[in-house]
Amino acid sequence: MSDAAVAEKPESKKRSNIRPLMGNEAIARGVWEAGAKVCAAYPGTPSTEILENIARYPEQDIEVEWASNEKTALDIAMGASFAGVRAFAAMKHVGVNVASDTLMSQSYIGVNGALVMAVADDPGIHSSQNEQDTRMFAKFAGVPILEPVDAQQALDYTRLAFDISEQFDTLVIVRTTTRLSHTRSAVVTGERKEKKPKDFNDEISKNVMIPSHARLRHSHVIAREKAIGDYFDENNMAEWAKGSGKIGIITAGPASTYVHEVIPEASILTLPSSFPLTKGTIKKFMDEVDKVLVVEELEPVIEDQLKIMGYDVAGKEFFSREGEFSPETVRQGLEKSGFLKPRTGKKPIAASPIPRPPVLCAGCPHISSYMALNGINARVAGDIGCYTLAAIEPLKAIDTTVAMGSSIGNAVGMARAGTETRPIVATIGDSTFIHSGIPPLIDAVYSKANITILLLDNHITAMTGGQDHAATGISIRGKHVERINFAELIASLGVKWIREIDSYDMGKLYQTVREATLYKGVSVVISNRPCVLDPTRIRGESLKIKTENCTACQSCMNLGCPALVWDDEMYDGQHKVRIDPVACIGCSMCIQVCPTDSIRPMADFAAKGN
Amino acid sequence: MSASKTHPVTNVLVVGVGGQGVIMVSKVLALLCQRQGHEVKQSEVHGMAKRGGAVFSHIRFGKKVHSPTIPTGEADILIALEWAESMRWINQLNPETGTFISDTHKIVPPFACRNRSRNQKAVYSKETPKDVLGKVAQGYALDAVGVAAELGNERAANTILLGVMSTVLDFSVDDWLDVIAKFVPPKSIEINKKAFLYGREWVKEATIPEMNGEVEIEKAAELTNELEIIPAWCKGCDICVRMCPEHCLELDAEQKVVNARPDNCTGCRICEWLCPDFAIKLHKVPVNEKQPDAAMVEA
Structure with a gap:
């Protein structure tokens, strides 16, 4: 067979x-x-x-x-x-x-x-x-x-x-x-x-x-x-490309493509598997070459086994255990090991790039949830999802992120340590909550931890590109199935304080989070708004800033919304703000944080002939 | 430039910002190369990149392609849909023979607008087309988004750039148009055809464009912000604490407001204006003077 x-x-x-x-x-x-x-x-x-x-x-x-x-x-x-x-x-x-x-x-x-x-x-x-x-x-x-x-x-x-x-x-x-x-x-x-x-x-x-x-x-x-x-x-599953000289390279997986690219003249043995090894082929290969390097991405799995088998090979002294390989890193390793001579040529053209890290989308409902947590100066245990981006500028609202579902358990531990004076909040997305958030929530109730859980329910597994799950009520083939009701599920675990709030209602969300953290025991706030990208791209009428009213206070810029950019016009040393009409989806969060009430839907300006 | 002549493999790097259509451009090229009988590898990274971050796609084609990614300094063509992204990847371009093609369109990221000190400029690549086009073997820069808007659809900007690129690759115009038609909505096939041909024509008399949007900002006096809080008048209502955009303010143990992070204060005056008890005053002090009462300077 x-x-x-x-x-x-x-x-x-x-x-x-x-x-x-x-x-x-x-x-x-x-x-x-x-x-x-x-x-x-x-x-x-x-x-x-x-x-x-x-x-x-x-x-x-x-x-x-x-x-x-x-x-x-x-x-x-x-x-x-x-x-x-x-x-x-x-x-x-x-x-x-x-x-x-x-x-x-x-x-x-x-x-x-x-x-x-x-x-x-x-x-x-x-x-x-x-x-x-x-x-x-x-x-x-x-x-x-x-x-x-x-x-x-x-x-x-x-x-x-x-x-x-x-x-x-x-x-x-x-x-x-x-x-x-x-x-x-x-x-x-x-x-x-x-x-x-x-x-x-x-x-x-x-x-x-x-x-x-x-x-x-x-x-x-x-x-x-x-x-x-x-x-x-x-079955001769190892691919042996015989080279012209007596130098040999043992490799596996995608790293093999870089080796073939950079040093086609070597004898290259591409293993089908790092475990178990094709020991017979390896022996034949070793007999035919003089010097052998192991080129494998990440850990020295093949190299260690070959050394235990008694072969004289080198690998990780020349090739990093960190990061993704590329033709350059493989070339550098081969140069360091003496397999290749250093390359000469014109230097690459240099320029000054700007940082462009990924950001939460314009209108992302996670933005208001983390604004509320910043407002109450909470100690926040984060989790895995798009919302991990709230850990960096400008929201900077997350203190820890470990693994799927860790937020709630981490928060329980912080509370039980008894050292934290700030309110302790765990933030977790809907899909992550289903993945591994339920057992630690049971622990929170069981150990009477004084924490708040902010369940960021955007109705989809967003970070990975919009996959359904048991609480969206839709199967992978797009059929309707039984839908999990979060409020009922959480209540059934013994949580007494549960509120469900529209993420875009920033005042109410802030007030609710504040009340939740004042409650002694486990409280859950469900911050509820569908993702703006998946399953359907949500678009509303773009907003506009009345520039003459803008005092450049930067309140809206602190949302980190990619639709908001600095205008060239200044007010007292600070940039006024302008809205990119292509990016804006009209979510209204900036309207809600603007202290001078300068932001309005585009149509209002047209109506007033402005 | 062709895979069969001097280069065994042709390397094209397509770059831009998430949502601009980098993947679409690279799919057009990959399909075209495949139809011409080349082996093609097209490699990109999904996930985080899509959220407004930098996006890139490697396309390598020829008789036999090993590595899915282009070795540094060996890209034959760099095609950028955004100016600062062209600057991020220009080191990948072959310095001796590479062709540089970029839109001068600017997308300023939220990160560029973070510095709250006075008189700051948004952070953006300082190179202009003039600086760059002299350094590369062959280079083109144009306001493709602007031209596409004039043609009737901003989305056709990428097709203009494809038109420019088509002049350095050995594929026929009909083959290009045939493949492009497969990737655009039926109702915009015509405009994309126009855009493609515009790009091809433009190359013949290509000029170096000025970078638009470079405006000198109006500078205000250099001042520091000092917040005077009168504890006797503060009743701890918390309004200023909640409204401060930079989260500078806190209530102390006596429920009186204090400026806990004075370095973050931008002098926006929201606390001063909103305090119902007039307990907060903002003083803008010339950088060298320390006494707040000595200098009631208004900017």
Whole structure:
């Protein structure tokens, strides 16, 4: 069966089967082609588009739904595997931390129907809270990890992962990175191969992890490591580009493309996997080259294993453990190691760029929530979402941000420490609250913590581009489903003080937050307004500032709204403010903070002939 | 410039601000190259970048493309939809042979308007087209947004830039127009065609534009702000604390207002005007004098 899987490359390479796909689209295609039946994921950049693209395939082929978090996604996929069908879960690297409780024991249990997990790492921290290396997790859990180099391989490896999963009774991780996930290149696609569901496997010694069973299964985990490594060898899965000289480079995943770009003359061995290693091929490679460098993004996973095996290799002394690789960083490493001579050439043209960090959108309802918290001088435990941007200028309203759902637990701890004199507030978005905000809220009630939770309900998972969740009442395929009511849910946990406020009503929001923090015990304020971007782009009539009335007090500029810019006209050394009519959506927040009442809808000016 | 002649791979870097259409421009080019039989890799980063931040997209095409990103200093074409973004990425351009194409359109980010000291200018790239076009091998700068507005639709600005770029790549006008038509709404195909052809024509007599919007600000006297608070008159109503745009004020243990962060005070006078008990007075003091009562200087 294994050989069949490898030979089973898409039959015809007709031009009509070639299409440009992003890495994530290619993984989705691979899942569909492999005959997977059940898929689940929690959105997270850069992995989000995987499940979104799977949901484009027909409903009768494949069951798809957003899960509350990564652990439930993996649990759901694993349940489908128990039930005998091919199953799949997708997540970003930090999502593996959430799913790891299931993952570590899943490794012992193995599979019935194939089980594959795609994990998107984020070297360079483009949109994450850290840059942990999932290859370490694969080794830790004892499950194989396939590392595609480009979109074509992302599709091929994803298909193959399902076969390896069934053959070796293991979950298989397909690892992508931000760069691969979001690079579009031509991919030869195949057709879907339906898989007949297997019967439920009734072996409880395999499926029920009690100590006596787990001890036996641990041997299986260790034995399969070698078996899978041998499989990689037998199928020649490492790509060996023979070079002209005697220098060799061992690499894997997207880093391989930079190596090929910068030093095509070297012998380059691109491994299919950092765990387990293709030891046979590596030995042959080592015999043919004199000096070997390991070029791998992030941690020295391959390098460490090669050193333990007794090979004389170098890697991380020349290539950083931090950040995303690029042709330059790989070139610099190769120059430092003496593999390449330093390049000479004209210096790049220099200029003075300006900082342009991401900002909350014009009319973003999170702005008023954090203005209110600044108003009461709160100590704010933040969470993961667009609203993390309120930590920087000009709002500067967040004191801590750790991981999904940490805000409420952090706030409980701050309150119990008894040292804080300012009101303690946890801010958390609707999707993050569902992901992992409910257990710590139970803790808050249980331990009678004196905190306020500001639930920023913008009716969508906004940061990742607008995905639905259980509290939007809409499925990934756009169907209406049961909708969670936050106020009822929170009341059922024993919270006595709950208010729901329109985020755009700044006075009321401020007053409510103030009252909430004066309440002794757990209070919850639901700041309620849909996101201005998703699911529909909200646009109202643009506002305008009556320049002659503006005293340049900068009250509105402190909202951080990108529609507000400095005018060239000054008042007493400060810039008056002007509204960009293209960016403004007419949310009225600036009207509410303007002390001279100088801001009005555009139409008012026309009516008065101004 | 063509992938088949001197360069085995042609590198195009498209840059701009979130929402401007960077991804659209790069998709047009990628599809065009693919139709001409090149291997194409198009790489971008999603997520944070979209919220008004800097956005970039690498397009590499040729016989065989390895790295999805362009090595520093090897971009053959830099095409920028916003002026300061062209300055951010100009170091990626091949200094010996690269072509620089930029809109002179300015998008000033909220961060540029943060300094609350007196007489500040919004922070923006100081280079003008004149400074830059002399340094690059080949360079074009034009007010594409302005021209597109005159043609009838600001959104066609990107197509004007594509028209300029088309003169340095070996693809036929028909092929370009065919692909562009696939990415714009049917009702604006005509205007985009006009915009594209405008860009091609403009190159023939390209000039160096002046940067618009460079206005000298009217400078006020250099003064520092001193807040006089009369505790006996303050009843701790909290109005000034809530209304201060810079959050300078706090109530102390006796519920009297104090200026806790005097360095942040911009002298806007909101507290003075709003105090129902006239307990706050703002004095603007020439920088060298320290005594507030000695100098009741009004700006």
